[in-house]
Amino acid sequence: MRGTGDGTVGKALDVLDHVAGFARPVRFAELLATSTYPKATLYRMLQTLTSTGLLSYDEDRHTYAPGVRLVRLAHAAWAQSSLAPIARPHLDLLSRDIGETVHLAQLDAGQVLYVDKRNAVRPVEMFSEAGKVGPAYCTGVGKAMLAYLPEDQLADALSRQSFHRHTAQTLDTPEALGAELAAIRQRGHAYDREEHEDGIICIAVPILSPSGRLLGAMSVTGTTRHISMPKLESYLPRLRDAAKAIASDAADWRFPDTPSPARGAARAASH
Amino acid sequence: MRGTGDGTVGKALDVLDHVAGFARPVRFAELLATSTYPKATLYRMLQTLTSTGLLSYDEDRHTYAPGVRLVRLAHAAWAQSSLAPIARPHLDLLSRDIGETVHLAQLDAGQVLYVDKRNAVRPVEMFSEAGKVGPAYCTGVGKAMLAYLPEDQLADALSRQSFHRHTAQTLDTPEALGAELAAIRQRGHAYDREEHEDGIICIAVPILSPSGRLLGAMSVTGTTRHISMPKLESYLPRLRDAAKAIASDAADWRFPDTPSPARGAARAASH
DNA sequence: AGTTTGGTTCCAATTAATGAAACCTAGTTT
DNA sequence: AAACTAGGTTTCATTAATTGGAACCAAACT
Incomplete structure (x- = not known):
């Protein structure tokens, strides 16, 4: 899974795919358990993806899901x-x-x-x-x-x-x-x-x-x-x-x- | 347009949006003329986006367009x-x-x-x-x-x-x-x-x-x-x-x- | 042959990503 | 209530990636 090869963007997409792979909103801990990336790295990646709108974050439930920006x-x-x-x-x-x-x-x-x-x-x-x-x-x-x-x-x-x-x-x-x-x-x-x-x-x-x-x-x-x-x-x-x-x-x-x-x-x- | 703020991924998305903004396949030169990024930077960004499938590149016509991976x-x-x-x-x-x-x-x-x-x-x-x-x-x-x-x-x-x-x-x-x-x-x-x-x-x-x-x-x-x-x-x-x-x-x-x-x-x- | 336009590669300087570890914080458990 | 803990978040020295000016190459014009 890791290292699609293309620098930071490739890694970000790995994470995005990872989230999209779950067919439901997913929590940080679940992602971490199934990720090859270390905690802090994964965390910051999710932050970035969320702030760019590629992921959406549910404040209440602390879950990540693919963002509507993708639909656009x-x-x-x-x-x-x-x-x-x-x-x-x-x-x-x-x-x-x-x-x-x-x-x-x-x-x-x-x-x-x-x-x-x-x-x-x-x-x-x-x-x-x-x-x-x-x-x-x-x-x-x-x-x-x-x-x-x-x-x-x-x-x-x-x-x-x-x-x-x-x-x-x-x-x-x-x-x-x-x-x-x-x-x-x-x-x-x-x-x-x-x-x-x-x-x-x-x-x-x-x-x-x-x-x-x-x-x-x-x-x-x-x-x-x-x-x-x-x-x-x-x-x-x-x-x-x-x-x-x-x-x-x-x-x-x-x-x-x-x-x-x-x-x-x-x-x-x-x- | 520049600097959505989120590091490399944010910049990559700027470029992706930029390409998507044209309602047709675009050439490198057109993008460059309307981009705030320098030549080499824009070029490498496009390479990365293409190789990750976020953009598709038409070999014959030398044009970039949003890639089908996005649909997925x-x-x-x-x-x-x-x-x-x-x-x-x-x-x-x-x-x-x-x-x-x-x-x-x-x-x-x-x-x-x-x-x-x-x-x-x-x-x-x-x-x-x-x-x-x-x-x-x-x-x-x-x-x-x-x-x-x-x-x-x-x-x-x-x-x-x-x-x-x-x-x-x-x-x-x-x-x-x-x-x-x-x-x-x-x-x-x-x-x-x-x-x-x-x-x-x-x-x-x-x-x-x-x-x-x-x-x-x-x-x-x-x-x-x-x-x-x-x-x-x-x-x-x-x-x-x-x-x-x-x-x-x-x-x-x-x-x-x-x-x-x-x-x-x-x-x-x-x- | 000469020149412009469009695209690609180099490489030292710069900037961003990394990840181990420390640190919170809101719930549990003793 | 104090101690624990699972789940998140932040720090910071290290490491790796991005940067962009400039050189370079290849076609397409002139």
Whole structure:
């Protein structure tokens, strides 16, 4: 856990992650008992994080929790990410079209990070879903992304997988996963055959920029009770079209106007 | 801008905010031109932020943008905040009940921070809406919260208001706002009479814990084209009930189990 | 070829973080 | 009531990181 390597800021983030890791407000003593940092260091770190608003401190209960300032920063991150805001209208369309649960994910530190979601039947359940993380080696979107990762990044991502056997179908060895990734590259899409959760299946495609760079992945998900894999496969053309449309929008998006050296400076000055 | 005061972490956050402040990916030179930090310092700060995932760097375009790691952290912040997750079902109910746009907000550094929203027509979009900030002095939720802030915190919050005249109705002096806040305390709810945007009106109530501490605020919003203030006022009882229910849930929430010294240590050890 | 713009690296001076230990303080226990 | 203690907070000499001026490099213009 210790030493993400990046000086003071890295350590501060260790602590922030540590606090966020508890799914509830946590007291100093609890953090100390599970921390590699000495008392005084941890204490001052928490002070700093609290005073910057990254953590919030409950005076009454003497507990720390992630602060609302993060929500604000995340909004900025989401809004100007190269994928999520562009994909939004496409997700709307796709979801209305096929009427099943649709996920949009990116890869973050070897994990699947869900950045958007459409749930056809119950539209509201979603809010707490974006920002969730999941394993890459046993989810449709995860495998779709791993399959199209450059070699060095793939090695890094693989080294971060836990290969826990979630269900009887989970591919729980790097070898099995390697073969699966090759198959995914072959056919261009990934399946999740109840590998993460019993009763949940999905079909997923990567979102690749025109130049072949991996941007994210997208999936249609269902329960075995109400949908079959062939049915999911029938959505594949539309899923692919949406992924392609998103990728092409994303490629355009960076050039809304012709960049000129002078303009940048002018805009900066007016700030 | 410089020197939030909190050592290295504070400076790093200055830079992070600075990047987030541009509503688009930015280049090093642009940041440098608008930064108080010297070249080398800013450069290394950006390196650190990038390598920790708080910023993402576009190799091709040489631009920095807020990183997806923030979305992940924000999820934790949102999910264990003392207000938003508790309020969620109540917002669902209220929104289904009255069929108008409903906002849930908190106060963050003198600004209104929207933490949840229900839009009558469209389902919710995660951090595209939540995480947004707005002015406190000229929005319904903002004024509702300012009115119930302890004196010292109010002074701090007021000092952070810009008092920009958004519309003809905007209260753009501390004095006018002070009178308005007194009136809000009197009647228990706040109005926004097109003070922030022409054509947008709303009615808002504070969310106060049983002990009177301010937790946040909630509003029902509409356009003057399709709704009138009396109609909005007719929602007041239900809005108040929802706010009360949220506050009471929030008060209970902190005691899911009786704390005992031994348990904390045991749980910590198993971590 | 020459020059400007944009980005990166060096390194001695400076500043901040560190952590062991001492010190509070509000509850318990004897 | 005095002694203890768990949980927090502060001190301070030591250690490590940040700082920023300046040099450097690499493209993009001229």
